[in-house]
Amino acid sequence: MRYSRAEALRYLRAQANDEAAGILVDTVFLKLRNEVQARHLLQKHTCEILEDGVLLDCSVKFTSKDLAKHLSGCKEVLLLAATLGSKVDVAIRRFSLESVAEGAAAQAVAACIIEGYCDEMQERFETDLKQRPRFSPGYGDWDLSEQRKLFAILECEKKLGLTLTDGLMMAPSKSVTAVIGLSEEAACLWNKCEQCNNINCPYREVE
Amino acid sequence: MSFKDLLGKELLFFDGAMGTMLQARGLKPGELPELWNFTHADVIKEVHTAYLKAGVNIIKTNTFGANHLKFAGTGIRTAEVVAAGVRNAKEACAPFEKTFVALDLGPTGKLLAPYGDLPFEEAVDIYAEIVRAGSEAGADLVLIETMSDTYETKAAILATKENCDLPVVVTMTFDIDGKLLTGGDVAAAALMVEGLGADAIGFNCGLGPAQMQKLLPQLLSFTSLPIVLNPNAGLPVEREGKTCFDVGPEEFADLMYDLIGEGVSIAGGCCGTTPEHIGAMIAKCKELPAGGRRACNVTAVSSYGKAVVFGKESIIIGERINPTGKPRLKEALQNADYDYICRLGLEQISAGSHVLDVNVGMPGIDEADALGKAVLALQGITDTPLEIDTSNYEAMERALRLYNGKPMLNSVNGKVESLEKVLPLVKKYGAVVVALCLDDNGIPLDTAGRIAIAENIIAKAAEYGISSRDIAVDPLALTISTGSENAKVACEVITAMCERGINTVMGVSNISFGLPGRELINSVFYTLALQAGLTSAIINPQSKMMMDAYYSFLALNGLDDGCKEYVARYANAPKAGATIVSEMSLFDAIVKGLIGESKKATAVALQSEAPLDVINKYMIPALDFVGEGFEKKTLFLPQLLMSADAAKAAFDVIRDSVGGSGEANGEKVIIATVHGDIHDIGKNIVKVLMENYGYRVIDLGKDVPVETVVAAAKEHGAKVVGLSALMTTTVAAMEETIKALRKEVDCKVVVGGAVLTEEYAQTIGADHFASSAVSAVNYVNEILGKSL
Missing domain, CATH: 1.10.1240.10 (Methionine synthase domain)
Incomplete structure (x- = not known):
């Protein structure tokens, strides 16, 4: 299981030298990893980049200028959906009841586990092309409601047990969906945080 | 001959895939295949006919994803889609003999609460609509398939049983490790499905025949029902971004031949299978006998995640979720503080409970409501099975319904009223029921009298179709302070039941009622009862003496291999009599x-x-x-x-x-995560901080409707309401909540959440923006004038 402890500590907003936080995160990781039931879907599609979005070979169009910009030059994309499963949510709720510190640490650890899992699954996907960073509904001007389109193409409900709530949140909550551009060069001028609407985010990495 | 006449008597064949067949005929990804029932009825019938020509007996209707959630906003009516699906299948079947139409129900596409946001009863309603339409249109049976969540499966089975008389077949999708998407194993799922009254059970999708073969033994050992297997044409393989299935028709037929021989009653296919696959299977296997029903003597209860089986080590049922004599639990129930109840559960689980007894009966509360909520809360944080403990029939049914698994029910007794009210519920919801040895004449003082009552209950249960394996007899421990034979009688009843192969359960601590040094008597009596063959006991797992008795008994009876458990537990135990010393302020x-x-x-x-x-x-x-x-x-x-x-x-x-009433007089603060939002970590941190400052926090939970917040603010006269929302999409709900509060309640509103800013908070009308949990508490301190 690929997992970045340093990143988990950053999510938890711990200082680099905080030993107690380190122990907390390690303890939680050991408890949480037994609850992980990770699954994913990766599907390759050819696409046409339009000015205001991306048209896929299955005639679904994602509407977002930022996405179009992010995928500029790509003839193919990967659609990704991944989840750690609902047992992780149950466990996080359980930890939170016993200790808010463990609950918060579990949120941070689970977020890092799903990110690491996505990285790993993407690396295993055989392609001669380079993969651009993940771009998800909700980033930039890509409306969150377009999540429904991704779900329909990938059949996330049936194949992963991954669902959307009425408020367009993913359940199980430790899940990722994204579009990944494929191109000859690893061109990426895009920075996740700069594109994000959440300008108050404590994790924002923008100078 | 009806489907039920043939089920288990002769081998029957389901058709194969519909979805992949339609994709080959032009169905686009993301398109709703069920709409083809209208737009491409000829194609649908052509696929059905191809399977019928291959020799299948049962056709699945093209209604897998038909439900009103999927059609929301399209103007399409679910009932019409379902009726068209059944009609197409019936028309295709007409020229063929011995064929049946299975109304196909798939997952709703939503995760049920508390894991997602679809309430259980809404899921039941969604399926009920489909079942009514399909049975009216003339389906011969209902197939609930590709289920990866026990809770949703339960909703579908209940909806079917409550809305038609058709036989019901349930097939679930497990991964290669034998787990559902929601984490349940084969045993847990099979126990629940059989308990709810399905006619046949099995696997479909996810796996090929070879992988299903590995899981089949588990299914065979946990159910007596006829077995159904509808595998994929092997495991899906991603090639060039497309999903492929590599097992060809002949190989499929060979693999299925071996599988069917292990006791299968209905065989067919799922994704990637074609009429050629199914035809080859039928040609090779049609002379094989059906596996039929088998004897299964397992007694077990289950949760969404796991089964707890009776018969090896005696089962510990934690008794502490019971307000009798517990002022703090009473207070928690009055305040609807289910977090406290969950903590009581977690403490008992870490102390060694295998099952948790849940009793919330006390004067002044709506027991049905409270028991339902307690069950939901507990199954949202643990996969330890629950024992529903109540004498209120309404509460009993509510809790049995909402329970996600095969529950234990405490209890039925030999009184006429109890038998008539409780046994139908036991049957409907598939519980393992505790049978108390008392009847309209009271509790017999002698062993023979109690055995007679137990036998009467077992006989009456059989009339309702309840197997004796779903009964655990409670001999009743009466205190030895009023009858010197009481312990002996209880143990004799246990031994007698043990000899008959009937499970037993007992609330052990009653034996010492009215005596001093109760734990001593309790723990020795527990040992005696275990020796007599007690298969489960309702005890306090946090009583050291009781657990000492339990682990010593296991070690002494060869049930603790190499005394490993005993040594692990006691090797480093602290010495008794140590006084508390603290070096730190x-x-x-x-x-x-x-x-x-x-x-x-x-x-x-x-x-x-x-x-x-x-x-x-x-x-x-x-x-x-x-x-x-x-x-x-x-x-x-x-x-x-x-x-x-x-x-x-x-x-x-x-x-x-101070005996539990420590801070009931603190100022009340209401907190909630707004409607549509299920991320509540920030709210939970604020809650703990405020409680630490002595406030009485009324936590309404997450995804809380506007009306609920307003009603609670009025009811409690709270001066401060805290609201959290994580996403831009749910801040709108926060604004609505604030508006509604303004109209009816005079209170301050503090808001927090990742996407909020000071400015934004002002725009939506909040009194204070809390950038952190500390800021929220400081504000509340300011408003409520907490002297620091």
């Missing part, structure tokens, strides 16, 4: 976030100081110190949280010391 313990030290320091402080002084002199200053440090950025989130936990631990010690 409570202030330091909280600031450093040390839970153990905090508890010790509190106990020490309470020896010389009043509880209120301990709070005001040490706890509050420590919390203030940490809060200030956090705001000044001299100390960070992990430390703040650890301090909160340490303070909470201190508070618990104080509350226990």
